[in-house]
Amino acid sequence: MIEFRNVTKRYGAVTVLDDVSFTIPSGQFAVVIGPSGCGKTTTLRTINRLIEPQPGTVFIDGEDVMDQDPVQLRRRIGYVIQQIGLFPNMTVEENISVVPKLLKYPKDACATITHELLTLVDMPYEAYAHKYPSELSGGQQQRIGVLRALAASPPIVLMDEPFGALDPVTRESLQEEIKRIQRKLKKTIVFVTHDMDEALRLADVIIFMDGGKILQMATPEEMLHKPQAPIIKSFLGRHIEESGAKEGMKAQEFMKRRVHTVLESAKTLESIERMRKREVNSLVVVDDDDHYLGTVSIETIKAKGKAGRAIGEYIDTTTLTVNRHDDAKEALDKLLASTQNYVIVLNDDRTVAGIITRTSTAKAMGQALWGEIES
Amino acid sequence: MKLITLFLTNGPAIGQSLAVHIMLVIVSVSLGTIIAVPLGIALTRTKRIALIVLATASAVQTIPGLVMLGFALVLLGIGRAPALAVLTIYSILPVLHNTYTGITEVLPAYTDAATGIGMTAMQTLFKVELPLALGAIISGIRVSAVYIVSWATLAGMIGAGGLGDWIWTGLATYNTDYILLGAVPAAILAFLFSAAIGALQRILTPRGLRRRA
Amino acid sequence: MRELLNATGEHLLIVFFSMVAASAIAIALGVLAYWKRRLGSVIIALAEIVQTIPSLALLALLMIVFGLGDVTMGIALILYALLPIIRNTHTALIELPPHLIDAARGVGMSRAQRLAKVEIPLCIPMILGGIKVALVNSLSIAVMGVLIGSGGLGYIIYRGIQQRNMGRILIGAIPVVVIALFFDWAMRRLERRLFRHTS
Ligand SMILES: Nc1ncnc2c1ncn2[C@@H]1O[C@H](COP(=O)(O)OP(=O)(O)OP(=O)(O)O)[C@@H](O)[C@H]1O
Ligand SMILES: [Mg+2]
Numbered sequence: 001m002i003e004f005r006n007v008t009k010r011y012g013a014v015t016v017l018d019d020v021s022f023t024i025p026s027g028q029f030a031v032v033i034g035p036s037g038c039g040k041t042t043t044l045r046t047i048n049r050l051i052e053p054q055p056g057t058v059f060i061d062g063e064d065v066m067d068q069d070p071v072q073l074r075r076r077i078g079y080v081i082q083q084i085g086l087f088p089n090m091t092v093e094e095n096i097s098v099v100p101k102l103l104k105y106p107k108d109a110c111a112t113i114t115h116e117l118l119t120l121v122d123m124p125y126e127a128y129a130h131k132y133p134s135e136l137s138g139g140q141q142q143r144i145g146v147l148r149a150l151a152a153s154p155p156i157v158l159m160d161e162p163f164g165a166l167d168p169v170t171r172e173s174l175q176e177e178i179k180r181i182q183r184k185l186k187k188t189i190v191f192v193t194h195d196m197d198e199a200l201r202l203a204d205v206i207i208f209m210d211g212g213k214i215l216q217m218a219t220p221e222e223m224l225h226k227p228q229a230p231i232i233k234s235f236l237g238r239h240i241e242e243s244g245a246k247e248g249m250k251a252q253e254f255m256k257r258r259v260h261t262v263l264e265s266a267k268t269l270e271s272i273e274r275m276r277k278r279e280v281n282s283l284v285v286v287d288d289d290d291h292y293l294g295t296v297s298i299e300t301i302k303a304k305g306k307a308g309r310a311i312g313e314y315i316d317t318t319t320l321t322v323n324r325h326d327d328a329k330e331a332l333d334k335l336l337a338s339t340q341n342y343v344i345v346l347n348d349d350r351t352v353a354g355i356i357t358r359t360s361t362a363k364a365m366g367q368a369l370w371g372e373i374e375s
Numbered sequence: 376m377k378l379i380t381l382f383l384t385n386g387p388a389i390g391q392s393l394a395v396h397i398m399l400v401i402v403s404v405s406l407g408t409i410i411a412v413p414l415g416i417a418l419t420r421t422k423r424i425a426l427i428v429l430a431t432a433s434a435v436q437t438i439p440g441l442v443m444l445g446f447a448l449v450l451l452g453i454g455r456a457p458a459l460a461v462l463t464i465y466s467i468l469p470v471l472h473n474t475y476t477g478i479t480e481v482l483p484a485y486t487d488a489a490t491g492i493g494m495t496a497m498q499t500l501f502k503v504e505l506p507l508a509l510g511a512i513i514s515g516i517r518v519s520a521v522y523i524v525s526w527a528t529l530a531g532m533i534g535a536g537g538l539g540d541w542i543w544t545g546l547a548t549y550n551t552d553y554i555l556l557g558a559v560p561a562a563i564l565a566f567l568f569s570a571a572i573g574a575l576q577r578i579l580t581p582r583g584l585r586r587r588a
Numbered sequence: 589m590r591e592l593l594n595a596t597g598e599h600l601l602i603v604f605f606s607m608v609a610a611s612a613i614a615i616a617l618g619v620l621a622y623w624k625r626r627l628g629s630v631i632i633a634l635a636e637i638v639q640t641i642p643s644l645a646l647l648a649l650l651m652i653v654f655g656l657g658d659v660t661m662g663i664a665l666i667l668y669a670l671l672p673i674i675r676n677t678h679t680a681l682i683e684l685p686p687h688l689i690d691a692a693r694g695v696g697m698s699r700a701q702r703l704a705k706v707e708i709p710l711c712i713p714m715i716l717g718g719i720k721v722a723l724v725n726s727l728s729i730a731v732m733g734v735l736i737g738s739g740g741l742g743y744i745i746y747r748g749i750q751q752r753n754m755g756r757i758l759i760g761a762i763p764v765v766v767i768a769l770f771f772d773w774a775m776r777r778l779e780r781r782l783f784r785h786t787s
Contacts, residue, residue: 045491048491050487050490050491071493071494071495072493073493074490074491074492074493075492075493076493078492079488079491079492081484081487081488081491082484083482083484084484085484085485085487085488085491086488087485087488087489087502087503087507088485088507088583088584089503089506089507089581089583089584090581090583091583098492098502099492099493102492102493102494102498132581132582132583132584133583134583134584135583148492149492268691268695269688269691269692269695269706272687272691272694273687273688273691276687301694301695302691302694302695305694305695306695306696307692307695307696307697307705307706433772434765434769437724437727437728437764437765437768437769437772438728438761438764438765439728439729439731439732439742439745439761439764440643440728440731440732441731441732441742441745441746441749442731442745442757442760442761442764444749445745445748445749445757445761446754446757448749448752449749449752449753449754449757450754521639521640524640524642525641525642525643525644525645526642527642528642528644528645529642529643529644531644532749538645539644542644542645542648543644545648546648546651546735546736551652554648554649554651554652555649555652557645557648558642558644558645558646558648558649559645559649561641561642561644561645562640562641562642562645562646562649565640565641565642566637566640566641569636569640
């Protein structure tokens with residue numbers, strides 16, 4: 001059992017944790033979620049004393065962590081950090097058995113543990129034990145990071161966005177794995193994420209934080225049905241509202257507001273650079289007054305573009321557009337009937353309001369479906 | 376051909392100078408390393424002092440060899456001991472610099488993970504930081520050794536002995552034979568030191584770190 | 589005083605001309621190493637070997653071939669300056685983000701155009717870094733010119749050593765160190781300014 005009692009943490013004038021109190025019973029899978037910088041990592045690191053609360057108390061199984069030797073305490077708590085942090089100078093086996101070795105387990109016990117854990121994640125000992133982290137894929141490294149945290153059978157495991165940098169498929173399979181492991185080994189897990197899908201999928205209980213405070217602590221079902229703050233609603237947004245476009249919904253309620261625009265006077269190379277940075281393959285072109293002109297794609301620039309020329313020469317004006325007050329369903333039908341990947345949503349003055357993409361549409365529909373199955 | 380006969384006729388004398396030269400390099404680089412590595416580690420724990428020390432060290436490095444040896448000559452006199460003192464001081468600098476940057480450049484993710492799973496500060500140093508900085512430290516030693524082979528020839532000027540004696544005599548008397556007898560082995564020696572330490576570095580780097588090195 | 593100014597001037601001139609020549613040669617070699625990978629590792633290995641030759645030995649050997657004087661000193665300085673500049677040029681070029689080269693290729697630039705318009709401009713801060721290292725080294729190596737009958741501050745220093753006169757050594761040495769530190773500082777600033785533009 002982990003208990004926070006009136007925990008506060010300040011850095012100078014900034015309050016990072018503001019009078020936080022909660023209890024996580026043993027054997028529970030708790031997920032801490034919230035916007036970036038809300039204090040999730042800080043909360044996690046307060047549990048194993050990497051950060052010391054001032055004032056406030058953290059209890060583990062009724063004992064104040066400040067009364068315990070930090071090194072001994074940390075060896076009894078598994079920890080998966082935000083950037084994996086596998087030691088590159090050690091093999092997979094050495095990484096996994098680091099903590100057992102610190103705890104002076106006999107050699108053969110360490111070997112047995114490595115064997116068992118690798119089997120648990122379907123990575124045969126013979127094939128992987130003697131590889132170095134640099135010889136593994138991202139997903140495999142994440143697995144080893146989790147195994148290292150589990151190696152000394154700690155009753156509590158802390159995980160800080162362990163699957164943050166993975167592709168969706170690998171991510172999902174690792175989520176299943178960790179949930180299975182937790183049920184099987186009956187661990188108390190505190191898991192940080194900012195992805196609501198992940199939280200709903202894994203959590204027994206979700207702790208929602210914002211600005212260093214806990215806004216709501218509830219089971220996934222309860223949070224879905226009674227979100228207690230607007231920001232929680234918006235995190236859950238897709239899950240509670242967007243069950244596809246309902247009759248009467250406007251395009252603006254359906255669009256993503258983050259649109260990557262570029263001035264028509266921008267140069268070709270600069271635009272390519274921007275696309276690469278944002279990981280998109282086209283940009284919306286606007287004039288100096290922000291009025292919509294069309295779109296430009298990386299293929300066009302690569303095929304026809306010359307260095308140093310303005311992007312205005314390569315605009316594609318055939319891209320679909322709708323007004324933000326148009327009916328959402330019509331906008332979607334228009335998109336699905338075309339071969340294009342997105343519709344640009346415009347304001348009345350023809351400035352850009354947002355974008356509706358094929359992927360976001362499919363995702364919203366899929367989530368609507370999946371959400372129903374879950375509850 | 377002429378070169379070979381030259382070396383054959385002067386074989387024993389050159390051999391002796393070579394031995395002295397190797398001794399000068401090994402003694403001063405070893406002493407320098409023994410001083411520089413712990414000092415470099417200590418500096419990583421006090422960033423503010425570190426900046427001052429490293430800036431001073433790189434300023435010292437711009438002092439020409441002739442000048443340093445001139446100081447030693449005036450202050451400590453002629454002989455092998457003053458020469459060794461100067462060589463040792465000079466050999467500290469590259470190792471110190473590389474130890475410091477090697478350790479400070481270890482990604483915080485690794486040290487954070489080490490602390491987080493319950494390593495003490497000492498364990499973190501010896502199991503994580505030093506192994507990850509080892510490559511940088513050894514290449515500092517390599518740079519140091521190459522420099523010191525060079526400085527040791529200069530140190531012939533203040534009576535260090537070694538291959539420098541031959542070059543200095545050659546320069547003073549415009550005797551090409553003497554210059555060749557000193558310069559050729561010195562150049563080969565520097566190359567061999569560099570190659571040997573490079574090989575050592577490759578052997579000591581764990582496979583997991585090799586690709587990036 | 590007059591003597592000191594003359595010596596400093598000579599010192600700077602030898603270093604300056606050697607660095608201009610060394611930069612031209614080394615950047616060209618660095619580009620060559622980038623275009624022809626196999627040849628590149630040979631070029632760099634050779635420059636590395638040259639760099640390991642003890643300075644007194646190299647000077648003495650060059651003197652046998654080229655005789656006494658400024659030319660010999662200049663050649664030695666150029667040889668020592670090659671490695672840092674070649675290496676920085678080469679590293680900067682191979683570490684350019686591939687998408688930029690792709691983009692340049694995509695807009696139809698030839699190899700020479702790519703080099704002149706995209707690659708070299710982006711590499712300038714790093715190349716300057718190499719020149720800085722070479723320059724600071726050269727200032728101190730040039731002191732040894734006195735041993736092979738070339739001018740510069742080495743003359744004052746060496747006479748100080750022969751007379752066991754600390755003051756004279758210092759008079760010759762201080763300008764060398766001050767100038768080296770000044771160039772180090774100035775080039776670093778220049779590097780940083782340029783870096784801001786290109787990044
Ligand atoms: N050592 C520090 N000094 C000052 N401020 C800090 C320090 N560590 C964290 N903060 C601040 O505390 C706040 C909370 O940080 P924390 O790392 O807990 O956020 P987070 O919720 O984990 O965010 P993310 O999702 O981006 O990882 C942030 O605003 C951060 O800038
Ligand atoms: Mg965080």
